[in-house]
Amino acid sequence: MIETRQLSFEDIKPKRLTKYMQILEIIGNRKMTAREIEAEMNKKRYSTFFDMNHVRPRLTELVNEYHELIEDGVKEDYITHKKVAVYRRTTEVEKMMLENENHYTTY
Numbered sequence: 001m002i003e004t005r006q007l008s009f010e011d012i013k014p015k016r017l018t019k020y021m022q023i024l025e026i027i028g029n030r031k032m033t034a035r036e037i038e039a040e041m042n043k044k045r046y047s048t049f050f051d052m053n054h055v056r057p058r059l060t061e062l063v064n065e066y067h068e069l070i071e072d073g074v075k076e077d078y079i080t081h082k083k084v085a086v087y088r089r090t091t092e093v094e095k096m097m098l099e100n101e102n103h104y105t106t107y
Contacts, residue, residue, distance in 0.1 A: 016058065023041075023062065028089075031072055033077060033087070034055045034084065034085070035052065035079065038054060038055045041054065041055065067094075067095045071087060072088045
């Protein structure tokens, strides 16, 4: 069972990297919500159908694991009318600080 899961994970790893690159390309120097990113992915034909699950997990990984993106405020979603996170690329200084955050010792 564990071997099967590992093989499945290895199979999707290249797809995840491609999705990361597409998201980073789309955001560029802009601030965007997950829905706006997914809409752009559809326009560029990176996605064949609109599904927020294409983007949301990758955004979480790009924020929490790779520090490539940062949440920068909130905005009202034009469909749900709820407040949603706005993402942007991290600066080099922000990225360095986030990557080193776990290395600080507390007394």
